[in-house]
Every structure is written in structure tokens, then in C-alpha cells.
Amino acid sequence: MNIHEYQAKEMFREFGVRVQEGIHCKSVSDALAAYDSLGSEIVAVKSQIHAGGRGKGILYNPESGEEVMKGGVKIAFSREDVEEFSRNICGNLLVTKQTGKEGKIVSNMYIESGCDIDHEFYLAILVDRDRKSVLVMASTEGGMDIEEVAENNPEAIHKIWADPSLGLRDDDCASLSNSLGLSGSSSTQMIEMLNSLYAMFIEKDCSMIEINPLVRTKDGSMVALDAKVGLDENANFRHPWRDEVRDLSEEEDVEIRANDLGLSYVKLDGNIGCLVNGAGLAMASMDVIKLYGGEPANFLDIGGGATRESITAAFQIILEDENVEGILVNIFGGIIRCDMVAMSVIEASKELGLEVPLVVRFSGTNHEEGKAILDSGEISIHTVSSLSEGARKIVDLIGGDS
Amino acid sequence: MAIWIDEESKILIQGITGKQGTFHGTRMVRYNTNVVGGVTPGKGGQEVDLDGRQVPVYNNMKEAVSETGADVSAIYVPARFAAAAIHEAAEAFDENGGGLIVCITEGIPTLDMIRAVDKVNEFEKVRLIGPNCPGIISPGLDGGCKVGIMPAFIHKKGRIGIVSKSGTLTYEAVAQTMSVDEGQTTCVGIGGDPVSGTGFIDCLSAFEEDPETVAVVMIGEIGGSAEEEAAEWVSENMSKPVIGFVAGSTAPPGKRMGHAGAIISGGKGTASEKFAAFEKAGIYVARDPSEIGQVLVGALIEAGLRES
Numbered sequence: 001m002n003i004h005e006y007q008a009k010e011m012f013r014e015f016g017v018r019v020q021e022g023i024h025c026k027s028v029s030d031a032l033a034a035y036d037s038l039g040s041e042i043v044a045v046k047s048q049i050h051a052g053g054r055g056k057g058i059l060y061n062p063e064s065g066e067e068v069m070k071g072g073v074k075i076a077f078s079r080e081d082v083e084e085f086s087r088n089i090c091g092n093l094l095v096t097k098q099t100g101k102e103g104k105i106v107s108n109m110y111i112e113s114g115c116d117i118d119h120e121f122y123l124a125i126l127v128d129r130d131r132k133s134v135l136v137m138a139s140t141e142g143g144m145d146i147e148e149v150a151e152n153n154p155e156a157i158h159k160i161w162a163d164p165s166l167g168l169r170d171d172d173c174a175s176l177s178n179s180l181g182l183s184g185s186s187s188t189q190m191i192e193m194l195n196s197l198y199a200m201f202i203e204k205d206c207s208m209i210e211i212n213p214l215v216r217t218k219d220g221s222m223v224a225l226d227a228k229v230g231l232d233e234n235a236n237f238r239h240p241w242r243d244e245v246r247d248l249s250e251e252e253d254v255e256i257r258a259n260d261l262g263l264s265y266v267k268l269d270g271n272i273g274c275l276v277n278g279a280g281l282a283m284a285s286m287d288v289i290k291l292y293g294g295e296p297a298n299f300l301d302i303g304g305g306a307t308r309e310s311i312t313a314a315f316q317i318i319l320e321d322e323n324v325e326g327i328l329v330n331i332f333g334g335i336i337r338c339d340m341v342a343m344s345v346i347e348a349s350k351e352l353g354l355e356v357p358l359v360v361r362f363s364g365t366n367h368e369e370g371k372a373i374l375d376s377g378e379i380s381i382h383t384v385s386s387l388s389e390g391a392r393k394i395v396d397l398i399g400g401d402s
Numbered sequence: 403m404a405i406w407i408d409e410e411s412k413i414l415i416q417g418i419t420g421k422q423g424t425f426h427g428t429r430m431v432r433y434n435t436n437v438v439g440g441v442t443p444g445k446g447g448q449e450v451d452l453d454g455r456q457v458p459v460y461n462n463m464k465e466a467v468s469e470t471g472a473d474v475s476a477i478y479v480p481a482r483f484a485a486a487a488i489h490e491a492a493e494a495f496d497e498n499g500g501g502l503i504v505c506i507t508e509g510i511p512t513l514d515m516i517r518a519v520d521k522v523n524e525f526e527k528v529r530l531i532g533p534n535c536p537g538i539i540s541p542g543l544d545g546g547c548k549v550g551i552m553p554a555f556i557h558k559k560g561r562i563g564i565v566s567k568s569g570t571l572t573y574e575a576v577a578q579t580m581s582v583d584e585g586q587t588t589c590v591g592i593g594g595d596p597v598s599g600t601g602f603i604d605c606l607s608a609f610e611e612d613p614e615t616v617a618v619v620m621i622g623e624i625g626g627s628a629e630e631e632a633a634e635w636v637s638e639n640m641s642k643p644v645i646g647f648v649a650g651s652t653a654p655p656g657k658r659m660g661h662a663g664a665i666i667s668g669g670k671g672t673a674s675e676k677f678a679a680f681e682k683a684g685i686y687v688a689r690d691p692s693e694i695g696q697v698l699v700g701a702l703i704e705a706g707l708r709e710s
Binding site: 098127129130132133134147164165202205207232233234235237238264266268276277278279280281282283284286287288289290291296299301304332333334335363364365386387388389391 | 481482509510511512513514515516517519520536551552553555556566567568569570571572573574577594596597621623624625626627628631647649650651652653654656657658659660661662663664669673689690691692693
């Protein structure tokens with residue numbers, strides 16, 4: 001789960017990480033009031049969406065589709081600028097490299113005091129899966145895509161790892177600061193910031209903190225100009241405050257509903273719906289559909305605890321996608337019994353008036369009983385015995401590469 | 403022979419009186435798995451009926467291990483208590499000659515797992531499998547040893563090792579070996595979380611040393627670089643044929659595909675990179691999991707282990 005920059009910076013303040021003064025706004029009048037109260041002549045007017053690449057994004061009018069402004073993060077040199085920029089941002093569609101072409105409507109802004117930048121750095125804290133520890137990664141090349149830096153200038157990236165029980169070591173922090181060319185009070189501030197951010201990472205159960213850019217100002221202060229924070233959803237149970245920072249408009253409505261039902265659903269662009277048990281098998285089912293010339297419409301794992309209700313809901317979610325022209329059900333029964341799934345499939349088809357072709361593959365627990373139930377029903381369902389066969393069949397039924 | 407568990411293994415169930423613990427414990431006993439006890443704090447002294455077998459409950463792992471001499475533990479406790487259960491099991495096994503911890507629980511916070519794995523690594527003779535995995539099974543002649551939630555009846559004792567990040571896809575791989583009349587030595591589900599215990603290389607290396615295993619099926623998925631590292635290890639160390647599949651070729655970047663670890667981030671961890679690494683390492687690749695059986699047969703023939 002991700003949070004907005006303004007929320008992340010609030011968290012930074014709580015942990016003593018230096019940020020500029022800033023105010024969260026939801027309208028042009030908010031933005032102007034924020035400008036007046038900040039008292040800084042130069043401010044940044046920043047669109048608040050979860051996707052990255054805001055600065056280079058383009059804003060469009062959501063109704064007419066006309067381009068409104070280039071850049072979702074703007075530097076305003078006057079009150080008039082603030083008015084113009086916030087008007088162009090608020091309620092419009094921001095399309096960035098990461099949002100896809102459908103973009104995101106911006107309903108939150110952040111107005112932040114300007115600062116005199118001397119140098120831009122990059123700083124991130126994340127989980128290193130291979131070393132099974134928390135990694136701190138910093139680079140002298142701030143403001144740029146870290147993947148590009150890793151590709152073209154890997155020696156600019158410096159890393160230290162936290163000890164799982166002891167945390168960050170002082171000498172590691174000092175050497176990281178040193179590798180970034182920091183000295184004097186900048187270095188002291190950098191080391192303090194590393195410790196504060198690490199404490200926040202642990203206390204708030206983050207999955208990622210990224211600051212790009214982290215700047216050294218002309219007076220030598222180290223300031224987090226941007227803030228991207230991801231939270232580990234597995235830890236939601238011990239962080240009830242997350243309900244308040246969660247922005248549901250940033251999540252696909254249907255993905256939230258699916259999640260509430262114990263389903264794991266991700267919408268894709270194809271026309272073959274998939275209903276599968278198990279994340280790996282669900283991915284493999286999509287892959288095999290593609291391998292035989294089809295395009296999967298979704299990832300859907302009904303999970304180990306699926307019931308008739310959740311399976312009916314799963315069908316409903318698949319069918320809400322207008323692109324769906326056929327459905328492949330692939331169940332390898334373990335705890336889930338294929339006969340239970342078969343009955344749910346029949347009920348769901350009746351209840352929802354299923355019209356698209358349906359191919360079902362059962363294997364594992366009670367697969368024969370499941371197949372018998374489907375074959376004896378009055379609804380036309382194609383039963384197959386392998387995933388391969390199922391994928392070929394559904395691709396064939398909807399007419400191949402359409 | 404098999405790896406890590408066999409019919410002699412003595413199993414404890416952490417969370418035995420819970421719904422999951424009792425449900426799966428019953429199925430483990432039904433498969434003739436030697437379940438010797440369980441742990442639920444506060445319920446020590448009780449007994450649990452698992453398919454007609456009366457199994458003692460202990461208050462903590464230290465007591466359970468020293469009373470029963472168990473060397474394997476299956477964890478079915480809820481996510482918020484699971485890391486503590488791993489710590490407890492690790493310490494108890496360390497004091498009693500070592501053991502294997504199999505954590506089935508899904509949804510454990512990543513930072514909890516970092517600390518739990520670090521704890522387990524303190525002890526040379528303690529191994530952790532999982533979390534968020536189907537467990538491990540070594541089929542025997544009459545039932546076998548099943549520590550986890552997999553459907554036992556699809557397995558048969560044989561000579562193929564299986565290691566996989568995914569649950570149901572492991573079952574698919576098992577079914578594929580069965581479709582070409584090959585059974586399994588041991589099947590290990592290592593789980594799909596970003597931070598977990600036993601990895602591909604641990605399993606591959608154990609299968610390489612196991613005299614009964616002649617070939618290994620390895621199932622990976624998008625995210626991280628464990629498959630690439632395993633492939634490199636295979637090319638340098640593995641004398642037995644390895645058959646590989648990677649799930650997630652069609653997964654869009656930046657989206658978590660069910661498993662917390664199954665995410666392509668910053669263009670890294672894609673299926674095509676992993677398949678390429680497999681091919682480079684001389685791993686026999688199946689692009690469709692329904693073809694694992696056929697690819698396995700080809701590999702066995704090439705190694706002189708099968709006629710046709």
C-alpha cells in the first residue's frame with residue numbers, strides 16, 4: 001500500500017526528518033491560502049497521486065481530453081502562478097510514465113516552500129530479498145531515475161545493510177555519508193536522517209522509503225524534497241491508523257472489492273477471463289493462454305478458503321469487464337474440492353446468466369465428481385483435463401487472436 | 403531416501419488446537435505421518451484427536467521437543483504470532499540437536515520474517531521452510547511424511563525432486579511427473595514471500611546429494627532474483643538434470659500478483675530474464691506447465707535414465 005507525498009512528509013516530520021514547510025490542499029482557494037500562510041515567495045505546486053514521474057507528466061481535461069499543462073509539479077514564483085498551476089492541476093487528469101494512458105484524476109495537491117538547492121541526491125530504504133535484510137541505497141545522482149543510474153553509472157550508487165537485530169551501524173552510516181561526498185554539518189545531518197528514516201521504516205512497517213531528490217541546500221542542510229513511502233500490507237493488523245491514510249481512489253475499485261472477498265484480482269487488457277486457485281497457477285494460466293495465442297483479461301486467485309459465495313462473486317467481477325469474451329476456470333483441488341467448485345460454477349452461471357463460453361479444467365481433490373456435475377448440468381460447459389488443453393480450447397472458442 | 407523428512411521424522415504441530423492445525427494435522431496422520439504432539443500455549447496437558455490418534459498438547463516448544471524428541475515442526479498459527487512461533491521452535495530445536503521448521507502461515511509482516519530468518523540462521527542445525535508455502539512431503543510406500551497442506555493422494559514415492567515457490571503449481575508439477583509415470587523423492591514448497599527461509603539452492607543442493615533423486619523439477623515465479631542465482635548454481639554444481647518453469651510471463655510490471663513477492667519492480671524480476679537464465683544454465687525449460695512431464699521424459703532419456 002502506498003501513501004501520498006504529503007502524508008509521507010507528515011510522517012517524516014514525526015521522525016525528525018527535515019522537510020520544507022508545506023500544506024495539503026484540495027482546491028485553488030486552499031492553494032492560495034496555503035501560499036499566503038507559507039510566506040515563501042517561491043513555492044512548489046505538486047500534484048498528489050501515487051504514481052511516479054509526476055514532474056514530467058501531462059495534465060489533461062478529463063472531459064474534453066485536451067491538454068491543459070505540461071508538468072504535474074510546478075515551481076511558482078508568484079501568487080498568480082500558484083493560482084494558474086493549481087487550477088490546471090485540480091480535478092484534471094495527470095498522465096505519467098507510471099500511470100498508463102488512462103492517467104489519474106488529481107484531487108490532492110501539496111504546496112511547499114521553495115529552497116536553494118546546492119546538490120541533489122537519491123536515497124532509498126527497502127527490503128533486500130537476497131540478503132534478507134533492510135538495505136539503504138544512496139546515490140550522488142539525485143533527481144534521476146535510479147534504474148538509469150544503475151545502468152549507466154553504477155559506481156554512483158552506494159549501499160549499506162542493517163543488522164536485523166542491531167539496526168544500522170554508525171560507521172556504515174558515516175561511510176555512506178562520506179561516499180556521497182558530504183562533510184561537516186551536512187554529514188552530521190545525513191547520519192541523523194539515516195537513523196530517523198530507519199527507525200520510521202521499522203516502526204511503521206514500511207516496504208519502501210524513497211527520497212528523490214534528497215537535497216543539500218546552499219546553507220548545507222539536508223532536506224527531503226520528495227517522499228515516496230510504501231507500507232507492508234501484511235502488517236496492517238498492527239497499524240490501525242492506516243485506514244485513515246489509505247486513499248481508495250488510488251486503488252482499482254474492483255481490486256478492493258475482490259480483496260474484501262478473499263480474492264486476489266488484477267485487471268489486464270485481454271479478453272479471456274481466468275478463475276484459478278493459487279497465485280502461481282493463476283499466473284501460469286495467464287501465461288499459457290498467451291502462449292496459445294489468447295490474451296488474459298485478468299489475474300484471479302480465489303485462494304484456499306474459497307466458498308460458493310466467493311466463487312460467484314469472482315465470476316461477477318470477471319464479467320464486469322466488458323472485454324471478456326470467454327472464461328477459463330483452472331482448479332487444482334487441494335483443500336478446495338472440485339465438486340464444490342463445480343456446483344458454484346453452475347449456480348453462478350445461472351445466477352449471472354452467463355453467455356460467454358466457459359472452459360473448466362479440474363484436477364486434484366474430487367476432480368471426477370466435479371467433472372460429472374458439470375457434464376450432467378444443462379449449462380454448456382466445456383470440460384478439459386489439462387491446462388494446455390483448456391487454454392487452447394478457450395482461445396479456439398473465442399476465435400483466436402481477437 | 404528423501405531430503406529433510408522421511409517416515410522416521412517426528413512431527414510437532416504448532417497451533418494444534420486451532421482450526422487449521424487440527425484440520426491439517428488430521429490429514430497428516432491419515433497419510434501415516436508420525437505426528438507426535440503439538441503446542442498451544444495454555445492448553446498443555448490436553449490431547450487432540452487426529453484421525454483416531456490421541457496426540458498430546460504442550461504449552462511450549464521446549465517442553466514438546468524434550469518430551470517427544472521431535473525433529474520437525476509445522477506452524478499453523480495466525481500471521482501475527484507466526485514469527486514468535488518460529489523463534490520458539492528454533493531455540494527448542496537448537497537445544498535438542500536440531501530440526502526443521504515448516505511455516506505454512508500466510509501474511510506474516512516482512513520485517514518479522516527478516517528477524518525470524520536471522521534467528522534461525524544463528525543455529526547451524528535448524529532449517530526453516532516457508533512461510534506462505536504448502537510445506538514439504540516425502541511420499542513413502544504406505545502413505546509417507548507430509549508436513550503441510552498439500553493433497554497427499556496425488557503423490558507417489560519415486561525418484562524426482564520438486565521445488566517450487568507456488569502451492570498449486572507444485573501440485574501441477576507433481577501431476578506432471580505422475581502423468582509420465584514418475585514418482586517423487588521429496589516435494590518442497592519454499593513459498594512466495596519476499597523473505598523466507600530455505601531457498602532454491604538449498605533444495606537443489608540437497609537433491610544433488612540425495613542418492614535416490616535423479617532429476618529435479620524447479621518452479622519459479624516473477625520477482626526477485628532467486629531463480630537467476632539458482633540457475634547459476636545449477637550450471638556450476640548440479641550433475642542431475644533440472645527441469646524448469648517460471649510463472650508470470652504475462653504479469654504487468656509493478657502489480658503484486660497474489661504472492662507478496664511476485665512483483666516486477668524497476669523492470670527487474672521478469673519471467674523472460676529467468677527463463678533466459680535457465681536456458682543459459684542448461685536447465686530443460688517447459689514454457690507450458692502441462693509440458694513439464696514431456697520435458698522431464700526428454701531429460702531422463704538424455705541422461706540415460708529412461709528408455710522412452
